[in-house]
Amino acid sequence: MELGLLGLSLLIPSQAWAHGVEASYQAIPTFQIEARYDTGEPLASAQVTVFAPTDPTRPWQEGQTDAAGRFVLQPDPELRGLWQVRIRQAGHGVLLNVPVGDLESGTAGISSSSPSFGPLQRGVMAACVIWGCLATALFFSTPRRATPSTRSEFTSPALEHD
Amino acid sequence: MGTLELWANGEAFIREGFVSKDGWALSFNQVYVTLADITAYQTDPPFEPESDGELQVQTQVGLPGPITVNLVSTPEERALLGSLTAPAGHYNALSWRMVPAVFGPATGYSLWIQGSAQGDPGETIDFVLKFPQELAFTCGEYVGEERKGFVTPDQTADLEATFHFDHLFGDGELPPEDSLNQSALGFAPLAALAVQGSLEMDWASLQEKLSPAEADSVVEILRGLGHVGEGHCRETAARP
Numbered sequence: 001m002e003l004g005l006l007g008l009s010l011l012i013p014s015q016a017w018a019h020g021v022e023a024s025y026q027a028i029p030t031f032q033i034e035a036r037y038d039t040g041e042p043l044a045s046a047q048v049t050v051f052a053p054t055d056p057t058r059p060w061q062e063g064q065t066d067a068a069g070r071f072v073l074q075p076d077p078e079l080r081g082l083w084q085v086r087i088r089q090a091g092h093g094v095l096l097n098v099p100v101g102d103l104e105s106g107t108a109g110i111s112s113s114s115p116s117f118g119p120l121q122r123g124v125m126a127a128c129v130i131w132g133c134l135a136t137a138l139f140f141s142t143p144r145r146a147t148p149s150t151r152s153e154f155t156s157p158a159l160e161h162d
Numbered sequence: 163m164g165t166l167e168l169w170a171n172g173e174a175f176i177r178e179g180f181v182s183k184d185g186w187a188l189s190f191n192q193v194y195v196t197l198a199d200i201t202a203y204q205t206d207p208p209f210e211p212e213s214d215g216e217l218q219v220q221t222q223v224g225l226p227g228p229i230t231v232n233l234v235s236t237p238e239e240r241a242l243l244g245s246l247t248a249p250a251g252h253y254n255a256l257s258w259r260m261v262p263a264v265f266g267p268a269t270g271y272s273l274w275i276q277g278s279a280q281g282d283p284g285e286t287i288d289f290v291l292k293f294p295q296e297l298a299f300t301c302g303e304y305v306g307e308e309r310k311g312f313v314t315p316d317q318t319a320d321l322e323a324t325f326h327f328d329h330l331f332g333d334g335e336l337p338p339e340d341s342l343n344q345s346a347l348g349f350a351p352l353a354a355l356a357v358q359g360s361l362e363m364d365w366a367s368l369q370e371k372l373s374p375a376e377a378d379s380v381v382e383i384l385r386g387l388g389h390v391g392e393g394h395c396r397e398t399a400a401r402p
Contacts, residue, residue, distance in 0.1 A: 039341060056252065057312055082208070086305065093305035093392030097208050 031073040031098055035065055035087045042069025046089035053081030053100075075100050164313040166248040167320040168200055168225060168256075171240035172233030175327050182279075183332020186287075186349040190234050190277035194268035195325065196261055198227035200243055202311065202321050203255040209302045211396035217255060217300065223248045230263045233325065240322065248319075253311035256321050256390055257300040270294060271364070273384070275327075279349050287356045292364040295381075299323070299388035299395040306391030324389040330380070347383060351376050 035043040048071045050061040065071045065087065075083050080101025087094050172193055174180075179189035201224035203209070209217050223246045231241035260272040268274035273293040280286050304310040304321060313319045332346030355361055355371050369377045385397045 037341070051309070057309060084208075086309075088305070088392065091392060095208075095303055095305050095393065097210075 028074055028077050029100065031075070033065075033071045033073060033085055033087070033096060033098075035069045035071070035094065037092075042067070043087060043089045043092070044069055046087050049086045049088075050075075051084045051086070052076065052079050053083060054079055056084065073098065077101065163247050164250055164315055165318040166202055166223060166246045166253060166311070166313050167318060168202065168243040168246065169240045169320060169322045170195060170197065170231050170233060170243055171322050171324045172327060173324065174239075176233050176325075177236070177239060179277075180328065180331070181334030182349040183334055183336070183338065183343040183346050184348040184350040185281065185334060186331075186353065187280040188277055188331060188349065189279075190275065192235075192267070192274065192276040193233040193327075194230055194263060194266070194271070194274040195233060196228050196230040196263040196268065196272050197243060197258045197323065198229070198261045200225040200227060200229070200258040200323070201256070202246070202248070202253040203257070204249075204251045204253055205255045209255040209300070211300060211302050211394045217257075221249050221251060221253075223253075228261050228264055230266055230268060243323075245318075248313050250313050250315050253313060253319070253321055254303040255301060256304070256311075256323065257298070258323055258388070260295070260297040260299070260388070262294050262296070268292075272296060273387075279353065281353065286359055287353055288360050289352065289356070290362040291352070291368070292362075293384065294365055295384055297384060297388070298398045300398075301388065301390040301395035302393055304390040305393035310391075322391060324391050325387050326389055327387075329383050329386055345379065345383070347376060347379055 033048075035046055037043065043065055044067045046065045046069065048061075048063045048065060049059045050063075050073060051058070052060040052075065060075075060083075061073075063071060071085070071087070073083070073085060075098070077100065081099070083098040083100050085096040085098060087096065172195075176190050176193050179187065181187050201222055203217055203219050204221040205218050206220055207218060209215070225244045225246065227243075229243050231243065233241060262270050262272050263274070271292045271294050273291075273295070275291040276289070278286060278288050301323075311319055311321050328342065328346070330347055332343040332348045333340075336343055338344075351372060352361060355363065355368075363371070368380070372380070388395045388397065
């Protein structure tokens with residue numbers, strides 16, 4: 001599936017005559033972020049702050065990672081641009097840049113990095129897995145599993161201790 | 163145009179003292195760092211210090227320095243390096259060089275640490291550690307409780323060069339197996355070099371007295387000293 005679909009919406013209204021109820025569903029882009037130390041230890045219950053591209057100074061969403069260091073971001077697909085996700089825990093911090101919209105071939109705007117820090121520095125790895133719209137729809141209708149053709153990852157290690 | 167203030171911060175570890183990983187209670191009288199070519203950038207895309215990418219600079223402002231500050235005696239918990247008139251925008255990267263001071267007590271040294279360590283009851287070591295290394299740090303966006311570097315017309319924003327000294331001495335509040343403590347030198351290897359409760363050594367002497375592994379660890383620790391809050395920096399040693 002092409003990530004060029006990212007940001008598009010799939011809106012399929014279905015008519016239901018009883019009681020005049022109408023239901024529809026819409027696929028929206030979903031980003032699963034996973035934060036862990038370079039030792040493999042997850043950043044469990046880390047503080048997560050999401051900033052939308054339209055207002056980088058005011059949190060759009062706040063939350064925390066789960067026990068596995070994961071956080072699911074569902075940005076407003078109408079707000080295209082660079083979303084930024086700040087993950088902090090006990091003096092360790094990372095700022096992850098998540099491009100939303102206008103992605104092509106699954107790699108546009110995605111960066112990958114290889115840590116260049118010395119062995120004496122403890123890294124925080126933040127990986128982001130992106131599903132496009134169709135995959136998102138499938139996400140809700142099938143068991144969660146990796147979909148290699150529709151996901152990309154990038155890592156942004158940062159790290160350290162206050 | 164707005165104003166961008168540039169600060170240096172040694173954190174509470176330096177201002178208030180702390181216990182090293184090996185149980186020495188450290189307090190600090192003077193910690194001088196000397197910075198030069200302190201430059202704030204607006205970059206697009208955001209700079210990732212851990213990647214191989216280079217700064218994609220849109221706008222930059224800077225202080226040439228060198229500027230020597232004492233990270234201990236600061237009225238506002240951090241030391242002001244200077245204020246700059248800056249075009250509006252988000253300054254999301256910062257770089258600086260640590261260079262030897264050209265005047266004052268730290269002359270010839272980029273990092274000068276003077277303090278006192280208390281071990282067992284009644285055991286006190288007064289120490290001065292002097293490092294001449296030139297180090298260059300290029301960092302991404304400040305990472306902390308709040309985002310920094312947003313300059314708006316006629317308003318003042320700030321950025322901060324942050325120095326993590328727990329990387330050198332370790333943190334007694336963390337378990338020994340914590341990776342920070344695993345990689346920190348601690349104070350015990352330095353205490354072993356003290357004579358009659360006193361230790362004053364420059365890097366050349368420390369290299370001779372410490373084990374090769376300990377000396378190598380100090381080099382790595384210095385390379386990781388510079389941060390932007392909790393955010394990382396890329397270090398390139400100008401002169402080891």
